[in-house]
Amino acid sequence: MIDEIWDYDVTHEGRTCTVSVSGEIDMSVSLDVFAVFASALDRPDIDHVRADLAAVSFLGSAGLAILVNAKLLACDRGRQFTVTGVKGLPLQAMEITGLLPVLTDMQGSLARFVTEDDALRLDDRGVI
Secondary structure: OOOOOEEEEEEEEOOEEEEEEEEEEOOOOHHHHHHHHHHHHHOOOOOEEEEEEEEEEEEOHHHHHHHHHHHHHHHHOOOEEEEEOOOHHHHHHHHHHOOHHHHHOOOOHHHHOOOHHHOOOOOOOOOO
C-alpha cells in the first residue's frame, strides 16, 4: 500500500474558500491537487479560492504549474485565486521562478505574464 504524500482540508467563510494543502506536491499528485482547486473554483457561491500552503514541505515544478493554471482558471471565470502561508523550500521555488508576486497578489499581477493577445485557454485538465 502506498501512503499518500499529500492531503487537504477545505473550509468556507462567506464567499471565500480556503484549501489547506499539506505534504509534497509533485508530478505524481499534481492533477489531483488541481482537481481540488478547480472544484472549489466551480462553486457558484465562491468568489475567491485561497491555497494555504503552510504545511507543504515540497513543491515541484508540476506543483508550481498547477498553481499557475488554477490562477488562470480563476481569471477565466472572473474569480480570484491566491496562495498564502508558503514557506521553506516551496517559498524558495516560488521566489526563484518569479511566481511569488503573481500567486500571492490578489489582483492584477498575472497581467504582467498573460495578456488578451496571448489567448491562453485551459484544456479540461487545467493545462495550458
